[in-house]
Amino acid sequence: MPDPKEAAIIVVIDDDEAARLSIAQMLRLRRFTVQVFNSAETALGWRGLENARCIITDIKMPGMDGEQLLTEVNRRGLLTPVLMITGHGNIPMAVRCLKAGAFDFLEKPFDDDVLLAYVSKAVEQMELRLESREMRRRLDLLSPEADGRFGMVGRSREMQDVYELIEVAARNDAPVLIMGETGAGKELVARAIHAQSARNRAPFVPVNAGALSESLLESELFGHTRGSFTGATTEREGKLVSASGGTLLLDEIETISERAQVQLLRVLDDGVVEPLGSDRPRKVDIRLISASNVNLGEEVQRGVIREDFFHRIMVLSIVVPPLRDRPEDIPLLISHFIRLGAAKMGVPSPNIPEKTLAKLLSHTWPGNVRELKNTVNRMLITSHQGVTGDFVPDIEFESGRLLSLPSSSGRLREEMERTEQAVIEAALRENKGLINPTYQALGISRRALYERIKKYGLERGQYR
Ligand SMILES: Nc1ncnc2c1ncn2[C@@H]1O[C@H](COP(=O)(O)OP(=O)(O)OP(=O)(O)O)[C@@H](O)[C@H]1O
Ligand SMILES: [Mg+2]
Numbered sequence: 262m263p264d265p266k267e268a269a270i271i272v273v274i275d276d277d278e279a280a281r282l283s284i285a286q287m288l289r290l291r292r293f294t295v296q297v298f299n300s301a302e303t304a305l306g307w308r309g310l311e312n313a314r315c316i317i318t319d320i321k322m323p324g325m326d327g328e329q330l331l332t333e334v335n336r337r338g339l340l341t342p343v344l345m346i347t348g349h350g351n352i353p354m355a356v357r358c359l360k361a362g363a364f365d366f367l368e369k370p371f372d373d374d375v376l377l378a379y380v381s382k383a384v385e386q387m388e389l390r391l392e393s394r395e396m397r398r399r400l401d402l403l404s405p406e407a408d409g410r411f412g413m414v415g416r417s418r419e420m421q422d423v424y425e426l427i428e429v430a431a432r433n434d435a436p437v438l439i440m441g442e443t444g445a446g447k448e449l450v451a452r453a454i455h456a457q458s459a460r461n462r463a464p465f466v467p468v469n470a471g472a473l474s475e476s477l478l479e480s481e482l483f484g485h486t487r488g489s490f491t492g493a494t495t496e497r498e499g500k501l502v503s504a505s506g507g508t509l510l511l512d513e514i515e516t517i518s519e520r521a522q523v524q525l526l527r528v529l530d531d532g533v534v535e536p537l538g539s540d541r542p543r544k545v546d547i548r549l550i551s552a553s554n555v556n557l558g559e560e561v562q563r564g565v566i567r568e569d570f571f572h573r574i575m576v577l578s579i580v581v582p583p584l585r586d587r588p589e590d591i592p593l594l595i596s597h598f599i600r601l602g603a604a605k606m607g608v609p610s611p612n613i614p615e616k617t618l619a620k621l622l623s624h625t626w627p628g629n630v631r632e633l634k635n636t637v638n639r640m641l642i643t644s645h646q647g648v649t650g651d652f653v654p655d656i657e658f659e660s661g662r663l664l665s666l667p668s669s670s671g672r673l674r675e676e677m678e679r680t681e682q683a684v685i686e687a688a689l690r691e692n693k694g695l696i697n698p699t700y701q702a703l704g705i706s707r708r709a710l711y712e713r714i715k716k717y718g719l720e721r722g723q724y725r
Contacts, residue, residue: 269293270296270309271293271314271315271384272341273295273297273298273318274300274316274318274322274330281297281299284376288380293380296309300322301326301329302324304316305325311340313341314341315341315380316342316343317344317376318330318331318346320354320366332361335361337459340391342383342386344365344366345366348368349368352368355368365383367379411453416590426579427453427454427579428457430458431454435548436529436548436576437549437551437575437579438557438579439578439581440553441552441580442554442627445630446629446630451467451552452510454550455550460506460548463507464504464507465507466504468481468510469512470514471516479520479537480493481500482511482524483501483524484496484501484534485497485536485537485539489537490537490538501545502543504547507548509547509549511549511550511552512551512552513554514557514574515553515557515560519567522570523570525549526570526573528545529549529574532544557575583626584626584629584630591621591622594634596680598633598637600680602641608641609704610680611641682713685699685703685713685714685719686717686719688702688703693725694722694723696710696711
């Protein structure tokens with residue numbers, strides 16, 4: 262990779278050819294790589310825009326103006342500083358742009374040296390922004406609240422691959438197909454893509470095709486007019502229309518009828534939807550994410566899914582691996598759900614006995630993360646009700662798997678200790694460092710509390 266500073270790309274947008282060429286020439290002389298555009302629209306269509314170190318734009322242009330360009334740059338979450346060039350007497354607009362996050366503005370005419378100083382400052386600013394984003398990402402990876410990314414838990418190689426694909430999909434607007442077993446996290450992945458994408462201010466609308474009959478699904482998706490079929494007493498706007506501008510997640514895609522597949526193809530190809538009983542097609546703009554827990558390729562072979570539909574919906578595809586293929590994520594998920602569940606119930610996180618842990622780690626989790634989450638929640642409730650006073654999952658022990666996971670179990674202990682320390686610190690703070698109320702609130706013995714205070718090197722005095 263070239264040194265980003267040497268390769269710094271500067272984008273210059275101006276409808277006036279002489280102006281953009283003179284700026285470009287001046288910058289090229291100073292060894293910047295310059296990309297010129299005669300309109301904001303063409304600049305926004307350029308794929309390299311997000312890597313630019315500075316965007317220099319004229320404010321007044323026919324079509325999209327500099328202010329609108331800035332809005333779009335913000336909407337896409339681009340970090341690139343935007344330097345506005347303003348003609349005489351256009352100061353109010355420039356001030357508005359500054360408030361909207363423009364890097365700065367420069368009044369025409371200006372000296373080359375002045376422009377150069379601004380550009381150098383912007384490039385520096387961009388490097389800083391990139392660095393701090395990178396830093397934040399690393400912190401996200403380290404913080405116990407977010408063991409994975411995008412609010413998802415999991416650090417396995419398999420999940421890292423999923424996170425990368427989420428990023429790719431978020432930068433794109435093409436249809437995505439997410440495959441994976443039940444409970445593996447397909448919907449979470451779809452939500453992450455939406456949240457990271459340029460559509461994140463518009464709605465994310467999930468529809469479970471498998472839960473609806475053929476006709477219900479069609480009216481749910483495409484809408485219908487009044488009286489279009491028996492029982493259609495009112496007009497209904499389809500989810501494709503209400504999701505317009507945003508993302509539609511179509512789950513259990515393998516269950517949809519051929520007719521609905523053809524209609525969806527029209528939505529994808531022409532961006533129009535025709536409500537049932539209506540002859541007036543409506544324009545829609547959606548990103549389609551499909552999900553399935555079966556092998557869709559086989560459904561194509563069996564003739565259930567049309568081949569053209571299949572290819573159209575899986576321009577990008579992501580496979581969410583089952584939990585049994587990423588056992589190192591199990592301890593992280595267990596402590597995550599314990600923390601979450603205990604906080605919800607307002608109780609301290611319980612200790613997990615060794616044999617229970619062994620059971621959890623040896624289970625193959627056919628219901629994946631959802632099953633694990635439910636199991637942990639059940640354990641939390643029973644242990645809190647004191648039925649057993651213990652933490653016993655109602656799953657079968659599967660011998661032979663635990664032995665291959667010594668490091669995971671070590672990591673779980675570490676996780677648990679971190680949680681335990683946090684809970685004890687919180688209780689101490691709440692009880693001003695006093696031993697009696699603290700051990701009672703925690704439901705442990707006085708001696709156990711002393712031991713933990715010593716173990717974690719807690720200084721009681723600091724909580725007074
Ligand atoms: N990596 C993860 N980190 C945290 N929670 C997760 C993760 N993966 C899944 N979950 C949780 O597990 C549950 C099931 O996830 P989700 O609904 O995304 O699965 P799915 O693959 O869409 O399931 P289905 O096939 O049944 O539709 C949800 O409560 C979700 O929040
Ligand atoms: Mg789902």
